Amino acid sequence: MKKVGKILASALCVATLVCGTLGAMTGCGSKKESITVSGSSSVTPIMEKLAAEYEKTHDIRIKINESDSSTGIKDVQNGLNDFGMASRDLTEKDTGVKGYTLCMDGIALIVNKSCDITDVSKADVKALYENGTSIPNSSITAAIGREAGSGTRKAFDDLMKIEKYLSGTSDKVVSEITSTGGVKTTIATATNSIGYISYGSLDDTVKAVSLDGVACTVENIMNNTYALQRPFVIVLKENGTLSAAAQGFYDYIMSAEAQTVITGAGYISVK
């Protein structure tokens, strides 16, 4: 019985310790005001940068829930966040919400760094996604896409006029990945695949290829020569008002000061 007592006592000690730590940790975070932003995984990186900047000067916590455009809009409709992020224009289906463009973003076609290919044609890309035709004179044999709800995919499919991804029983069936980062990590190791991601998320782990001879650069996106581009939209409730805290953050991200952060991160300012 003594041992039982000992075990019980030690279990109790552990429990108290855990609860104590928990209490302390919960307690020390002072009750800051908080706002919630949710939506597109493409917009999330820039929103995180903006939030980090804003938190430096304001005593506030900004929670960013990363999902996708449609969820961001749905959350606004259901009142689950302060405002939403979408990486596509709102459609007539999105009722009860209004959108303000934060900035423009290009969609970069990316391949593995070891690939020789530097340029692809629109028709080749379309044929690869729709029929699995390998891109001529290159090692690219497979395409990687995003899941059906993704704003990036919607913009990409619309701009490239792709009807339906290849299905069937070949190993060229388009793989669908649920996030910008996932596409990038996959391409970073796969030498035979092409994918598409937000231009702002582009880094040196992968290589961007030009489309029909036009490189994906800020200038080409701004003067509309690069075809693959879409807006980043902040979604608000149509008839609602923002809380004071949310309004403050909203004003900040739409300000000229924030635009320098945006352009610094590789997105294209519209102001």
Place this chain on the structure above:
Amino acid sequence: MTTLTKIKTAKFFSKENIAKAIFIALAAFSILAVFTIIGYLLYASIPAFRDIGFFKFIFGSEWSAKSETFGIWRMIVGTFFLTVCAVLLGGTLAVFTAIWLVFYCPKRLKKIYTQIVNLLAGIPSIVYGLFGYKFLMPLLVDIFHPNNAGFGLLACTLILSVMILPTITSITKNSLEAVPMHYYEGALALGCSKNQAVWKVLLPAAKSGIISAIILGIGRAIGETMAVQMIVGNGSGYPFGAFVPFTTLTSNIVQNWGYATPSEQSALIADGFVLLIFILILNLCLMAVKKDGKGGNKFFSRRLRESDQKDTLKSYRRTGSACDALWIVSWVISLLVAFVLAFIVIFVFVKGFPHLSIDFMFGESGNAHTTLAPAFVSTTMLICLALVLALPLGVGAAIFLNEYAKKGSIFVKVIRLFVDTLAGIPSIIFGLFGMVFFVIGMNMGYSLWAGGITLALIILPTIIRSTEQSLSEVPDSMREASYALGAGKLRTIFVVVLPQAITGIITSIILSIGRIVNESAALIFTVGSASTFIPQGYGDSAASFAVLVWKFMSNGLQVNEAYATASILLIFVIILNLLVSLVEWLFNRRKKI
């Protein structure tokens, strides 16, 4: 009211009776839970069945939100193929491993090897996914040069067979150990070599146990979500080649839930419901097999004809070398399994440890710099809430099953059936249920409340079984002595029986913590993946460690952090495994004294 009725009512409402009623209610909770899950998922998927049409939904091969056509035939085929392949490979490996472990393993290694199998079972599915995605897929591409990044059936089969191996191994091991020793001795006495006795006598004798192990393995394979979702490719293909990106019933849910419109959501719940039905059918099969197993062993109750004897004699002589070959195979396979485990753990540690810093673990977390501090808090909070809810329920149910219920009564059988069913439900189904019932239905939102309650349901069967097991090990003489000293039933249970069974309860707590730490699919659907801030209360959304690995992975920018978090997860798992052994060791030592 007469005095007599008063006394009667007083007796009826005595402490003992009330307690009994409470224990019955606690035990019946599992039944309620299973029915609620089935009923609510059915209710939520009715719109899909109604709008799409049952047959069109099952046999339709297109899933497209654009045209609002939802058919899951592709996913059913995908799940079926993947399960068959994984169980063929994983089952074979597991049975060989179990045989080696029971009959050939050197005594000193036995405990260590059992730990290895347990550890393999404890590795979170998200870590398997990470390993498959970052290591296995590129390796397969290097070897086979497929036309894509390595997604598809081959990678999935390899990962999944390692994941179901521990389940099958440990149950096969139990049933092999349960084969009476005199079978072995008898075989040796008749002139069999050790290898012949093992492969031709003991293995067939454990047949029904092995079949139930395989069925459980099938259940595990069908329900596996996160690891599969990461490496299956989620394309709209059929898995008739090693590298076709296809979709399974589970990966479809994770892939599409985030942005689903109401009609698609309903279709996804229906997808989950179909999965649940498969699992329930498997459970019934399991019950049938178990029943069959009781009536002795068919292999040995078969009457031998005289001509049989001659043939058998011949075949024994002939198969001598085959059995020896199998003996070698079992050595090779079990070494391979140990090697795979070591490799996964070392791979994650090597990739993760360089990125583990005090700052990354405990530093202040913000949008500019995400650390693990919020995950420590949220995981602890989830563990606390789930245990607070599930422990009384589980221990109460176990007390009823062992102390109150008549042995072998129908009610007990029904409860056991439902506890087993609850244990067999895959976590993605719990996640869907938690999502529609707590998050949306009860308006909790993505919160630790919803996650904790869902987790309580997940760990309930573990607690019931483990506690019941240790209650049944308490000798009856202790109860009798307690009654003889004048203690009531309730007093006996709490003062005499429960303290004796404390090891079982502590073990069940540790196992439950392991399960919670490992859980990702159910939590993504109930707690969400907010990871930047320390949760302020149970109303907040906050990612646990496993969910954080998933988030870091899908962020892409933070693969190193994903490895670092995964290595912390693995450390947890190893510590918990050691704790279980420690508790058992303490208990055994006490028994000896």
